[in-house]
Ligand code: B12
């Protein structure tokens with residue numbers, strides 16, 4: 001069969017005013033540009049599992065109107081979805097089916113809403129794709145395609161993970177490539193819509209597999225920048241202590257997402273820096289205790305660590321690794337004071353980079369269920385608004401108007417040229433003073 005692997009790419013937001021503002025704010029735009037060019041690791045992984053007798057193309061779709069008639073080029077279109085582009089992905093699926101192409105969909109969004117997806121495609125893959133992909137292809141070849149393929153009961157072992165088919169990419173298009181070392185997370189944040197939606201358990205990919213992936217990337221790209229597409233990387237420190245010296249030998253630069261527990265491990269931080277770690281992204285969520293209480297459902301992990309926030313940033317950055325701190329606006333307990341609190345926290349903590357988002361009820365999360373129960377969802381079913389930059393619910397301790405106006409103004413204040421430069425200069429000065437620069 002001729003298979004089109006279709007990734008929806010780019011960054012989305014419905015709030016036109018915010019988008020327009022964002023375009024003039026250097027810090028905001030730089031981060032958007034960096035992350036906008038990441039490929040779909042899910043599709044590249046499935047590509048690597050596909051038997052050789054099929055032909056494969058990897059296609060990034062920024063704008064579905066630019067996709068013409070594919071009927072004479074492909075028998076099957078495999079589309080990957082996040083919530084924000086689910087409506088576009090459904091439009092594309094409808095169109096392709098109209099042309100006679102079989103369409104299957106997978107990813108976080110359709111995992112949660114398979115019946116919705118089935119109105120637009122021939123089959124849906126729920127959960128991780130690896131354990132069911134080849135069965136799906138075989139069924140299709142034999143004209144027995146089922147509607148639903150569920151990867152969850154297989155509890156897929158990442159030791160079986162293939163090296164993703166990075167060779168399908170036009171590498172010049174990307175400034176980073178993703179590699180996964182783990183799936184899932186031991187925490188359970190009420191709003192989390194990452195791979196904990198795909199797999200209940202936290203699982204780790206064996207080090208040999210990760211290194212094989214990095215070696216493959218290096219064959220295609222001399223000095224690569226790797227983004228680890230983990231939910232929360234340093235859960236298993238023993239693993240990273242073994243991985244980092246190997247990473248160091250490979251001379252790559254890398255970035256990842258973590259919780260702040262890494263900050264207390266100076267030895268690990270030193271090893272991270274030596275192995276090419278440029279930045280870690282940490283979800284601080286709230287600059288004050290208000291808002292943190294109860295967001296982590298297992299044992300209030302983030303709330304209990306609030307006192308250590310600034311110390312943690314200092315510790316990580318003093319090892320020459322920049323911290324990108326993420327803050328969420330709109331959590332219960334946050335009043336309009338949160339905007340000044342975030343601004344002040346960012347300034348006082350010396351954070352190198354900052355990311356602000358609006359609390360977003362993604363389908364399938366405890367947050368979504370709670371807001372639905374409380375009658376607070378303002379745009380139910382408008383998945384295109386699940387961008388992290390659009391407000392979809394009534395906040396508890398401020399009005400919708402206050403949340404939106406405050407968010408926009410905070411973006412202006414935080415990403416203004418001189419403020420962004422001051423953050424970066426602060427980091428460089430600190431490095432010089434500690435003789436790391
Ligand atoms: C890399 C990344 C991106 C990249 C790459 C996107 C891409 N095309 O894959 C870019 C930068 C483009 C991106 C964009 C956005 N992202 Co993003 N991104 C990530 C990140 C960091 C890693 C995702 C990843 O690579 N996972 C690893 C792969 C292996 O998993 P997977 O894709 O789920 O694939 C597996 C299964 O789902 C399944 N599968 C997936 N697709 C398919 C298709 C078929 C046919 C089959 C059979 C199976 C299958 O099989 C795969 C293997 O098991 C996650 C955060 C995280 N740490 O996970 C956020 C994340 C996925 N992004 C998120 C968001 C909100 C966005 C944006 C809306 C941001 C914005 N405002 O624009 C946009 C979405 C719009 C768009 N264009 O898609 C949310 C999504 C939540 C949700 N449930 O929808 C996440 C979880 C982050 C968060 N804060 O919550 N993102």
Ligand code: SF4
Nearest residue numbers: 185187188189192231
């Ligand atoms: S710490 Fe991050 S990845 Fe883990 S559950 Fe919370 S939001 Fe999700």
